Amino acid sequence: MEHHKILEMRSITKEFPGVKALDQVSITVEAGEIHAICGENGAGKSTLMKVLSGLYPYGTYDGSIIFQGEEVQFKDIRSSESAGIVIIHQELALIPELSIAENIFLGNEPGRGGIIDWDSVNSQTLELMARVGLREEANTPVKDIGVGKQQLVEIAKALSKQVKLLILDEPTAALNESDSQHLLDLMAGLRSKGITCIMISHKLNEIEQIADSITIIRDGKTIETLHVKNDGVDEDRIIRGMVGRSLESRFPDHTPTIGETFFEVRNWTVGHPAVADRLVCKGSNFKVRRGEIVGFAGLMGAGRTELARSIFGRSYGNFISGEIYKDGELVNLKSVPSAIRHGLAYVTEDRKSLGLNLLDDIKTTTVSAALKKITRGLVVDNDQEFVVAEKYRKSLRTKTPSVNEGVAKLSGGNQQKVVLAKWMFTDPDLLILDEPTRGIDVGAKYEIYGIIQELANQGKGVIVISSELPELLGISDRIYTIFEGAITGELARGEANQESLMKLMTARRKTA
Incomplete structure (x- = not known):
């Protein structure tokens, strides 16, 4: 199949008061390819896509957009969608109370004279759901399916609009590994059907796996476009383009000064807030020393956040039993204000x-x-x-x-x-950081690691919960693993690697 350009954005410049968000950005996308756009946060990726989709309409930016060989001047999202350009944002735009079928055809319902043809809606929905690999009933409310499946509903909705160019903004940011892989496979399937995709993503391993070309944007300018097959692109190569320097070390150097244990949790057991006999924390024991960064590793849903929030003034679940000792004394942290008073701080994963x-x-x-x-x-x-x-x-x-x-x-x-x-x-004396770098680019991550180390240097204890094992290995002095609400192991920095952690994160019981 011979390739031709489906999209060219030429010298796009977009200014906000006091900020040049895009400065002469140009990008060319071939038909039938998956084209990744990478860059640190605030580099201008999302702004560029908003220009393309008409969210920032023609006249509010300089430069030109050529789509399928013709210059286009979109005045709003509807006009870009009718041309076949559909954007799926990070914050999904579905209506939770409506069914899958209603969401797919919302504002676009088949029928005549204002009467919706429900037979047509349902038959088309089933066909679209099959294309994206959704096996739910078409009348299931969207709020009853997980984020991964909601994303598939968004894609089905795009397909119903006869999409030619599909734009996905951080499509896997909130997904677990199997949902992410399903989505990437689906994108590859769409590519084989001739649909062109642009994907904005921080997950370099996914980009490496699926993208045909990668355009890197830095500080509102286009730095380069890499062709994955020809240019032998790997993650370090992408990082070098994104941050303008090679990150031999993704973590600042740190020599910890670790003092005595000052915070200890014993036999901590907490029930699920809604399901009567389900425990989210099962007899957990752990301790934190002054100046120590302690990692908590676990798969999605293992109960790390539940443990942290239940300790932080019992702000999650039904407390059943357990004791917290601070500086050797039993403390009763029955509420968030009392936890703050006792020197605890909790940075949530959901900013x-x-x-x-x-x-x-x-x-x-x-x-x-x-x-x-x-x-x-x-x-x-x-x-x-x-x-x-x-x-x-x-x-x-x-x-x-x-x-x-x-x-x-x-x-x-x-x-x-x-x-x-x-x-x-x-x-605080103890900071609990839940996924502190989720959805943050490489350069800002480095700065946040520096802040965490600085807090530890001041003699505070820091707990870091993260789903990224390299991050935990790079920053923690000690790591606990959690599986199904129970702490399954504890490794010192020197003994831990991705394999040893993964074994413990999928292990039912403590191995002595």
């Missing part, structure tokens, strides 16, 4: 819904967990608030014009820094 109020600005967020420190009587000292936020903006190198900016405007990595600042301001 958007649990970690940040997206309506707040940066300075308000930074001080929100320790307002007492900057209040006189009952009044928040606004000057102090600004000084504190500014101090953390500098020390964490948060990219923002000002601490008066809304947190909703920041990229994922910078939002994460604001959440970290908020908890660092409470001056």
Whole structure:
């Protein structure tokens, strides 16, 4: 099949007040290929796709878009969709209460004169579901299927619109490994049917596996386009393009100074909040020493977050039994305020819904967990608030014009820094970080690892929960493994590798 260009974006420049988000970006996509776009957070990947889909309409950017040989000037999303360009965002746009079939044809229902032809909806839905490998009933509400399957519904919806160019923004960010693999296989299947895909992703191993070409964007400029087959592309090559330097070490050097045990959890047992006889934590024991970074490894659903949240003021599940000792004394952390008072901090994996109020600005967020420190009587000292936020903006190198900016405007990595600042301001003894670098690019990860090490150097204990084993191996002094709510093993940094961890993460009982 001879290749021709399906899309050319030429010298696209897009400015926001005070920021040039895209500076003369050009990209050429061949028909029938999977074209990956990589770059650090805030490099301009999503902005470029918003220009392409008409979310930023013609006239709000400079440059031109040629699609299937003709210049196009999309005024909104509907006009790009009618041309055959469909974008699937990270935050899925499905309506949870409606069924799979209703979601697929929402706003696009087959029928005449305002009457929906449900037979046609159902038969077409079954056909589309078969194409994406969904075996559910067509009338299942979308809220009853997992994220991986919801993503497939989005793709089925795109196929119903006769898609020619499918854009996937971080399609596997929230998926487990088997769902991710299914999605990649599906993309390869669409490619064989002549559908062109653009995929934005941080997961370099997936890009390496599936992409035909890779365009790297850095600081709003196109750096290069690599052709995977000819250019012998590997992960290090991609990283070099993304960060403009080769990362021999993805982790800052760190020589820990580890003191005595100051935090200990004994026989911690917690019930599931909704399912009566199910335990989410089963007799867990672990300890943390001063200045130590302790990793928690486990597969999705192993119960790591449940353990962390139940310790942090019992903010998850039904407490059954167990004891927490801090500095040798039994402490009772019955609520989140009491956990904060006792020097605990918990940075959630779900920044958007649990970690940040997206309506707040940066300075308000930074001080929100320790307002007492900057209040006189009952009044928040606004000057102090600004000084504190500014101090953390500098020390964490948060990219923002000002601490008066809304947190909703920041990229994922910078939002994460604001959440970290908020908890660092409470001056905790123990920080629990749940997936602290999820959805964050390589360069920002490196900075966050540095912040974690700095906290440990101050003699604090840090617990890091992560699904990325290389990350845990790179940063932890000791690692516990969890499987089905139970701690199945403990390895010192020197004994741990991906294989030994994986064995323990899939092992039912402690092996003596």
